[in-house]
Amino acid sequence: MSKGLQAVDKKDDEIIVATKWMPMMRRARSIKKTIDDRKNYLNPYTIDLHQIHMPYSFSSFQKQFDAMSDLLDEGHIRSIGISNFSAKQMIKAHDILADRGHVLASNQVNYSLIKRKIESNGILDTAKELGITIISWSPLQSGILTGRFHENREQTESLLMGRKMMSRGSIKKSQKLIDSMSLIADSHKVTIAQVALNWLINFHGETVVAIPGSTKPKQAEQNGQVMNFKLTKTELNDLEELSRDFL
């Protein structure tokens, strides 16, 4: 192990490491089979959260969550999560884990100011009811919620096909929202992206956390700073109202 890694190791308690098992075309036995490799790759960090990436495996939920429970009981991981599970599937996972004396820590789903489906399809309500954290993936909706494409629509031309397709309708539809976010951002001396993330992690109390993707150190720094300010109740509610088209 390098000296640098040892220095980082001292901060292990401050860094939360989450990883995922990909269930597609696999059986639950691979959860236990792959854990040693996973631990080696992540060494010297401990796996704080191990998630099942999606609800599609050749094995039953019972077998998958039994395997995850074994990993927890054997001390390989610190908590269990899921990703892209529906409300019904969350409840099933929660119940199986409860039978083993464990909690379901989180469900990682796409949630942002312009992707609010989880508020109407039962996922958010279930999370609140069962105490499951929602981890929002693509919380900036792949950069749309930074406002940079609204400012210069030609920038979408340089995007990869998937992201370009995704952005087309949403940019026009979210112009009013972005204009309002820009004013709020100015008043807090932050960026539009920071307003988008701040809304996500505060509007529903403690239920939602976000994992923005950063391609530059400056973005990572700004994304971390989102926890240093708080939108007012009026601002939170105004943004909720302005983004109702995306429910």
Ligand SMILES: NC(=O)c1ccc[n+]([C@@H]2O[C@H](COP(=O)([O-])OP(=O)(O)OC[C@H]3O[C@@H](n4cnc5c(N)ncnc54)[C@H](OP(=O)(O)O)[C@@H]3O)[C@@H](O)[C@H]2O)c1
């Ligand atoms: N569970 C799942 O099924 C699933 C699916 C998709 C993604 N994810 C996870 O979600 C995380 C984030 O996803 P994502 O990268 O697609 O989405 P995102 O956070 O919505 O968007 C990231 C993009 O926004 C821009 N950006 C980020 N921070 C910024 C800042 N402070 N200021 C200005 N621009 C900023 C960057 O664009 P530029 O590069 O253009 O500057 C970056 O590529 C990743 O960890 C990913 O693995 C999970």
